[in-house]
Amino acid sequence: MSIEVKMAWRNLWRNTRRTVLTIAAIAFACLLLVFMLSWQFGTYDVMINTAVGIHSGHLQVQAKGYNDKQAVYQVVPDPASVSAAVAGVPQVTAHTLRAKAFAMASSARRTYGAMAVGIAPASEAAVSTLAKLIFEGEFLAKTDTDQALAGRLLAQNLKIGLGEELVLLGQGRDGSVAATVVKIKGIINSGQDVFDRSTVLIPLGLFQESFAMQGTVHEVVLRCRSLQDVAPVKLQLQDKLAAQIKSDTLVVLDWTELMPGLLESIKLDLVSGFIFYFILIIVVAFSILNTFLMSVFERTREFGVMLAMGTTPGRLTRILLFESSSMTLIGILIGALAGAAVTQYFAVHGIAIADAAEILREFGLPERIHPRLSILSVTIGSGIVLVITFTTTLYPAFKVRRLIPVQALRA
Amino acid sequence: MPIVECDAVNKIYQQGRVEVAALQDINLHIPEGAFIALAGPSGSGKTTLLNLIGGLDTATSGTIRVVGKSMAKLTQTQLAQLRLSQVGFVFQSYNLIPVLSAQENVEFVMLLQGIPAAERTGRARSILDTVGLKDKYKRRPAELSGGQQQRVAVARAIVANPAIVLADEPTANLDSKTGQGLLELMQQMNTERNVTFIFATHDQMVMQYAERVVYLKDGRIKTDTLKQHRDKVEPK
Ligand SMILES: Nc1ncnc2c1ncn2[C@@H]1O[C@H](COP(=O)(O)OP(=O)(O)O)[C@@H](O)[C@H]1O
Ligand SMILES: [Mg+2]
Numbered sequence: 310m311s312i313e314v315k316m317a318w319r320n321l322w323r324n325t326r327r328t329v330l331t332i333a334a335i336a337f338a339c340l341l342l343v344f345m346l347s348w349q350f351g352t353y354d355v356m357i358n359t360a361v362g363i364h365s366g367h368l369q370v371q372a373k374g375y376n377d378k379q380a381v382y383q384v385v386p387d388p389a390s391v392s393a394a395v396a397g398v399p400q401v402t403a404h405t406l407r408a409k410a411f412a413m414a415s416s417a418r419r420t421y422g423a424m425a426v427g428i429a430p431a432s433e434a435a436v437s438t439l440a441k442l443i444f445e446g447e448f449l450a451k452t453d454t455d456q457a458l459a460g461r462l463l464a465q466n467l468k469i470g471l472g473e474e475l476v477l478l479g480q481g482r483d484g485s486v487a488a489t490v491v492k493i494k495g496i497i498n499s500g501q502d503v504f505d506r507s508t509v510l511i512p513l514g515l516f517q518e519s520f521a522m523q524g525t526v527h528e529v530v531l532r533c534r535s536l537q538d539v540a541p542v543k544l545q546l547q548d549k550l551a552a553q554i555k556s557d558t559l560v561v562l563d564w565t566e567l568m569p570g571l572l573e574s575i576k577l578d579l580v581s582g583f584i585f586y587f588i589l590i591i592v593v594a595f596s597i598l599n600t601f602l603m604s605v606f607e608r609t610r611e612f613g614v615m616l617a618m619g620t621t622p623g624r625l626t627r628i629l630l631f632e633s634s635s636m637t638l639i640g641i642l643i644g645a646l647a648g649a650a651v652t653q654y655f656a657v658h659g660i661a662i663a664d665a666a667e668i669l670r671e672f673g674l675p676e677r678i679h680p681r682l683s684i685l686s687v688t689i690g691s692g693i694v695l696v697i698t699f700t701t702t703l704y705p706a707f708k709v710r711r712l713i714p715v716q717a718l719r720a
Numbered sequence: 721m722p723i724v725e726c727d728a729v730n731k732i733y734q735q736g737r738v739e740v741a742a743l744q745d746i747n748l749h750i751p752e753g754a755f756i757a758l759a760g761p762s763g764s765g766k767t768t769l770l771n772l773i774g775g776l777d778t779a780t781s782g783t784i785r786v787v788g789k790s791m792a793k794l795t796q797t798q799l800a801q802l803r804l805s806q807v808g809f810v811f812q813s814y815n816l817i818p819v820l821s822a823q824e825n826v827e828f829v830m831l832l833q834g835i836p837a838a839e840r841t842g843r844a845r846s847i848l849d850t851v852g853l854k855d856k857y858k859r860r861p862a863e864l865s866g867g868q869q870q871r872v873a874v875a876r877a878i879v880a881n882p883a884i885v886l887a888d889e890p891t892a893n894l895d896s897k898t899g900q901g902l903l904e905l906m907q908q909m910n911t912e913r914n915v916t917f918i919f920a921t922h923d924q925m926v927m928q929y930a931e932r933v934v935y936l937k938d939g940r941i942k943t944d945t946l947k948q949h950r951d952k953v954e955p956k
Pocket of ligand 1: 734735741742761763764767768769
């Protein structure tokens, strides 16, 4: 080991308590960052997967403009050919057809506005989690013709129960009056208030018949193997649709376009997180700066002697940088390991979020959230701390270059 | 050719609005191998003169030549280089790097000079043997007495074979017996290695070791006494 490294190392332990405290501050910042980032990434995963699972799916094929206006006449005219195109994409695990329209839902006692959704029960169960969200009763079966599922809050508002009749009244694709009577077969509780307050699910066939759809649908909903598949599948599908169907009225939308609010709230959460991290690290950086300036200031005379002997300022800087970087690295190593350990613990056990923020609940988050330990959260977390603390220590290390030997010797 | 030449040297410090003349019209030539004392009361300019000779500070006017080089013409880096190769320093106290052992302190200078590690160890130990610290290689400065620390400082100043050693009140913090021991060591290095020693002191006893005493007062040279033979100093 070179004398310079020895010097740096021993200098570090000249004031053990100060060094330990500084290392602890760095380690703590690092731990917190690793954990918080893992937590954030974990919630995003849950939020996206939950929301994607409940209704949007990973991707949808729709008529151009439908996503914005949701008008009944904006249809996918030939669902079978889209289905065929979709079926040829290996990353797509399942797809289903849906048709949707606004309708007045009336029970014997009350009337509420609702979104009537026609679903194909078998393929729907493979694409979304709706089948698993039955709160009461049963999910629709393939053979059902006049049965319906209602969102829990809607059923509550309508004061309607299993087996009771519900009248749906809306406007068909051709402008005609659409009316149908259904029997409640089940109550759905997704945890997402908006969905639970407005949704009535009916068999697709019944929907198409009542709303004069003439075999068309509004959405072809796709599920991919994972979130990572979404972007490539989207591109592939766009090409396929253009080539096979030669239609320019169909678009492929991914979950970020289908649920812009979700992406926005993730971005917002990330930004507010980073503001917090930034403040945290600035505080840590100042404590390191203070420690390091003090330890350099205390040694002014020593540096004077070294300069008098013919030590170059560059070498002084190097010795100080050895010192600060070993301190920083020890802190970060401890922090990253501890952070990973703490995160892993909670990744396994989960953390109960009793009072989840409104915005989270809107997207149907579960009761427990599991932070997701990833290379990304560990490296980003420690990386940020490393860059900021190291930059901070550059200041004293370079300040020492401005020492004038005679003055330093008088200190 | 003298190893140190000072001609019409002035050093003026600006202290706020007041100008302090630390050195005035200094003319001093020191031959190679000299063992010379800069004497004078506190504030007379001894340290200032040593700093100018060692290239730690620059004169306000006049010329200073060390080993033939005119100091005013050298850059900071060249001055550092000159100090490294030609000048050894011994200060009054806190000479050593506290986190390094005696041997490492001596090695540090050789590290700066780029001498390979294997050679450094041998040379450091042999010079520590010479200054009488044979069994103290691994001691940190805090584990050495004041006299031993100054011996390490002398060893460090001398190890790189400089032309001059500048010692600023090297014995001021030592008791007189220890101080005498250090001076005898410096004398021995002076004769054995032909290194020029210039040391500042205001101690009468210390001056007796010098072969020449330059007496400063208020920044001027008052007397410059050359003694034919070094005085024999009786221990008290
Ligand atoms: N950096 C400085 N600024 C102002 N005055 C100084 C400075 N260094 C030394 N002096 C003044 O120069 C004079 C000589 O100082 P110095 O060389 O330290 O004397 P000595 O070493 O003989 O005690 C003193 O009056 C001192 O106050
Ligand atoms: Mg002095």
